[in-house]
Amino acid sequence: MSVNPLQRMLEKINEAGLWQGDILLKRNDYLKTEGTKDTRVYFIHQGSLRMFVAEEGEEHTIRFGYQGNLVAALDSFFSEKSSPLIIQALRKTRISFISKEMFSLFLNEDEENRNLWIQILQGLMVQQLEREVDLLTTSPAERYRRVFERSPHLFQKIPHRYIAAYLRMTPETLSRLQKS
Amino acid sequence: MSVNPLQRMLEKINEAGLWQGDILLKRNDYLKTEGTKDTRVYFIHQGSLRMFVAEEGEEHTIRFGYQGNLVAALDSFFSEKSSPLIIQALRKTRISFISKEMFSLFLNEDEENRNLWIQILQGLMVQQLEREVDLLTTSPAERYRRVFERSPHLFQKIPHRYIAAYLRMTPETLSRLQKS
Numbered sequence: 001m002s003v004n005p006l007q008r009m010l011e012k013i014n015e016a017g018l019w020q021g022d023i024l025l026k027r028n029d030y031l032k033t034e035g036t037k038d039t040r041v042y043f044i045h046q047g048s049l050r051m052f053v054a055e056e057g058e059e060h061t062i063r064f065g066y067q068g069n070l071v072a073a074l075d076s077f078f079s080e081k082s083s084p085l086i087i088q089a090l091r092k093t094r095i096s097f098i099s100k101e102m103f104s105l106f107l108n109e110d111e112e113n114r115n116l117w118i119q120i121l122q123g124l125m126v127q128q129l130e131r132e133v134d135l136l137t138t139s140p141a142e143r144y145r146r147v148f149e150r151s152p153h154l155f156q157k158i159p160h161r162y163i164a165a166y167l168r169m170t171p172e173t174l175s176r177l178q179k180s
Numbered sequence: 181m182s183v184n185p186l187q188r189m190l191e192k193i194n195e196a197g198l199w200q201g202d203i204l205l206k207r208n209d210y211l212k213t214e215g216t217k218d219t220r221v222y223f224i225h226q227g228s229l230r231m232f233v234a235e236e237g238e239e240h241t242i243r244f245g246y247q248g249n250l251v252a253a254l255d256s257f258f259s260e261k262s263s264p265l266i267i268q269a270l271r272k273t274r275i276s277f278i279s280k281e282m283f284s285l286f287l288n289e290d291e292e293n294r295n296l297w298i299q300i301l302q303g304l305m306v307q308q309l310e311r312e313v314d315l316l317t318t319s320p321a322e323r324y325r326r327v328f329e330r331s332p333h334l335f336q337k338i339p340h341r342y343i344a345a346y347l348r349m350t351p352e353t354l355s356r357l358q359k360s
Contacts, residue, residue, distance in 0.1 A: 053313055053316065055316075055317060055318065055319075055322070056318070056319070058318060060313070060316035060317075062309070062312060062313075062316075074305055074306070074309060075306055075309045075310075078302045078303070078305060078306050079306060084313070107298075114294055114295075114298065115294075117298060118287075118294065118297060118298060118301065121298065121301040121302065121305065122258045122301065123258070124305055125254055125258060125301065125304055125305060125308065126254070126255055126258050126259060128305065128308035128309070128312065129242070129254060129255045129308070130255075131312060132242060132308065132311060132312065132315065133233055133240070133242075133264070135312065135315040135316070136233065136235075136240035136242075136315070137235060137240075138235065138236070138238060139235075139236070142235070
């Protein structure tokens with residue numbers, strides 16, 4: 001299939017009018033806080049988000065979301081339990097949401113939707129495996145190269161100090177690697 | 181659903197007799213080497229495997245597989261391209277395999293199979309997110325605690341020096357944490 005499965009799924013959710021509400025976040029507002037359950041799926045119309053976990057005063061960045069992305073607190077979404085994940089707006093951000101119940105109805109509705117979801121989950125797994133290798137990669141230059149090749153857009157969308165944290169390097173090291 | 185979706189899928193593959201062959205590995209034999217494509221799904225009857233990537237002489241352990249597990253080089257399986265993942269036997273290991281083509285036929289065959297696969301993929305995503313948080317966790321004691329709570333069996337099945345590498349600590353540190 002040549003069509004992006006995520007784009008196709010978004011079109012179908014839009015056409016069916018399944019979005020259940022909108023949320024407007026100001027910069028630094030929290031969409032999800034630590035230890036809460038959140039099983040909604042969000043679509044970002046405008047702005048950007050970061051997802052992170054906090055451990056003994058340190059923040060570990062897990063993932064970013066920006067305009068056009070579908071995001072969710074995947075651990076809580078799948079387990080239906082509370083999770084340590086925190087989601088925060090990096091700038092003024094406008095999102096729509098759909099509940100897990102509604103999303104499940106959408107998946108059960110037709111075969112194509114389930115097949116799209118299988119493709120999306122498989123794509124997420126590949127991303128997670130890439131991220132695991134990123135995190136295990138010792139060289140900062142190599143970590144930068146891997147992420148830049150995979151997600152060049154990230155560098156236009158997300159403030160660089162957050163990308164540096166995601167890459168586990170100082171903003172100065174990131175800046176030096178970008179110039180070299 | 182209370183039945184483990186992986187167990188249920190295995191039963192159905194067994195009942196349909198879809199396994200296409202067996203492989204017997206000696207300790208240290210490679211099932212997959214770096215830069216190769218491998219889209220087969222493996223079931224471990226006996227023994228254990230580790231999956232790792234090699235980077236500048238360092239080996240980074242990604243995951244283990246042992247008796248009763250279904251394993252695959254997931255990056256290569258999903259992308260259908262060659263991948264850096266290496267799979268090696270940790271002891272004498274007996275596995276069966278099914279090709280991606282056969283597995284896809286199995287998924288397309290009936291609705292339940294696709295739903296089982298969605299549940300398995302979602303479970304894998306939760307595991308990967310847990311692993312990402314593990315890798316970002318600074319404290320060795322906390323990394324040990326997280327993995328021990330999630331996978332107590334691991335410590336009976338896999339030689340401890342490989343678990344130590346997986347936890348990014350020395351075998352001495354792991355041994356100290358296990359006693360405390």
